[in-house]
Amino acid sequence: MIKINEHYKKLQASYLFSDIASRIADFQAANPETEIIRLGIGDATRALPPACIEAMHKAVDEMGRDDTFRGYGPEQGYEFLREKIAQHDYAARGTDISADEIFISDGAKCDTGNFQEILATNIRVAVPDPVYPVYVDTNVMAGRAGGFSGGKYENIIYMPSTKENNYVPQPPETGADLIYLCFPNNPTGATITKEELKRWVDYARDNKALILYDAAYEAFIRDKTIPRSIYEVEGAREVAVEFRSFSKTAGFTGTRCAFTVVPKDCRAFDETGGAAMLHSLWNRRHSTKFNGVAYPVQRAAEAIYTPEGQEQVKSIIAGYMENADIIRKQMEELGFSYAGGRHSPYIWVDAQTDSWELFDAVLKKAGVVCTPGAGFGPCGRRYIRLSAFNSRENVERAMQRIHKALQ
Ligand code: MLT
Numbered sequence: 001m002i003k004i005n006e007h008y009k010k011l012q013a014s015y016l017f018s019d020i021a022s023r024i025a026d027f028q029a030a031n032p033e034t035e036i037i038r039l040g041i042g043d044a045t046r047a048l049p050p051a052c053i054e055a056m057h058k059a060v061d062e063m064g065r066d067d068t069f070r071g072y073g074p075e076q077g078y079e080f081l082r083e084k085i086a087q088h089d090y091a092a093r094g095t096d097i098s099a100d101e102i103f104i105s106d107g108a109k110c111d112t113g114n115f116q117e118i119l120a121t122n123i124r125v126a127v128p129d130p131v132y133p134v135y136v137d138t139n140v141m142a143g144r145a146g147g148f149s150g151g152k153y154e155n156i157i158y159m160p161s162t163k164e165n166n167y168v169p170q171p172p173e174t175g176a177d178l179i180y181l182c183f184p185n186n187p188t189g190a191t192i193t194k195e196e197l198k199r200w201v202d203y204a205r206d207n208k209a210l211i212l213y214d215a216a217y218e219a220f221i222r223d224k225t226i227p228r229s230i231y232e233v234e235g236a237r238e239v240a241v242e243f244r245s246f247s248k249t250a251g252f253t254g255t256r257c258a259f260t261v262v263p264k265d266c267r268a269f270d271e272t273g274g275a276a277m278l279h280s281l282w283n284r285r286h287s288t289k290f291n292g293v294a295y296p297v298q299r300a301a302e303a304i305y306t307p308e309g310q311e312q313v314k315s316i317i318a319g320y321m322e323n324a325d326i327i328r329k330q331m332e333e334l335g336f337s338y339a340g341g342r343h344s345p346y347i348w349v350d351a352q353t354d355s356w357e358l359f360d361a362v363l364k365k366a367g368v369v370c371t372p373g374a375g376f377g378p379c380g381r382r383y384i385r386l387s388a389f390n391s392r393e394n395v396e397r398a399m400q401r402i403h404k405a406l407q
Contacts, residue, residue, distance in 0.1 A: 077104025189340015
């Protein structure tokens with residue numbers, strides 16, 4: 001008899017963004033005349049940088065000739081891209097990461113979701129609350145979460161990120177083995193200082209724990225003193241894996257390209273307590289289950305690191321951040337307190353009311369989609385998240401409509 005993975009039954013309904021998409025579809029079917037503006041899922045709306053398009057065209061032409069055609073590439077990614085990342089994102093910022101510690105993939109969602117596979121199932125997992133749902137759901141699937149009650153999984157340690165702690169959780173009292181951190185944070189938009197990050201690195205070192213550090217939004221940081229990588233903290237190489245993505249940085253949400261950094265000295269432990277290196281385990285997993293990102297896509301990603309590419313990406317990000325400023329201003333006018341939007345494309349608004357109710361009200365009265373905070377965890381129940389990923393015009397129209405609907 002074929003049997004299912006019983007842990008899947010513990011998952012809550014559907015994935016947050018699928019749930020929202022189906023509510024929008026129902027609303028649109030009932031109100032075909034309403035033009036909906038989406039400030040929900042953080043999906044890029046601006047075109048790929050011209051430097052990327054040019055590189056991609058060239059690579060497609062190469063694929064069209066026998067003498068330049070490429071079949072399977074290295075599962076870990078082409079050297080040309082890994083070298084550029086090591087040089088520009090790490091060496092140039094004084095962090096020591098080599099090209100062969102970088103694994104190119106098709107998304108930070110997949111990598112943050114998949115990484116737990118190489119770790120034991122009988123470990124304690126700690127997540128911030130609110131949290132990007134992928135971290136929790138993939139641990140539920142793997143059987144680490146236990147039963148669900150009162151909005152929480154029994155075996156997961158939830159670390160509240162609230163106004164009181166500036167949305168930066170403290171290391172838990174109970175020992176956590178696997179810790180997920182994300183800065184700039186999705187959904188709160190909060191950032192972490194180097195001193196606060198050091199506390200986490202020290203905790204992981206003292207407790208033989210591992211940090212999975214999601215830095216998918218680092219490019220939105222506007223203040224040079226805020227760390228863009230966990231490896232800016234001394235001692236992090238042994239205890240942290242970092243995830244980055246070109247999705248939000250350069251509009252690759254539909255094109256798919258990201259990377260994960262696993263330093264060669266990053267360790268976990270086996271049954272006997274002996275150190276086991278995660279680089280070789282992840283390499284084994286990656287080369288068994290993944291066949292690399294398409295060559296033209298990796299060439300497009302490489303073009304981000306040319307001088308023109310860098311300028312173009314900066315201007316795309318600046319455009320989204322101007323949207324974030326418009327959203328923040330409107331939230332202030334409406335008297336809401338909020339976090340984020342300064343070094344992040346997300347604005348986390350304290351609505352002081354049930355987040356799904358506000359989601360429905362904003363959709364019905366203003367035709368604007370936001371993300372209900374409850375979908376990110378119990379601490380998000382009275383919040384909504386607004387995303388700056390849209391055109392200037394749409395963001396301005398959305399703010400006018402929300403102003404009218406909620407004032
Ligand atoms: C979000 O809106 O939280 C993200 O776009 C989701 C994702 O990156 O998968």
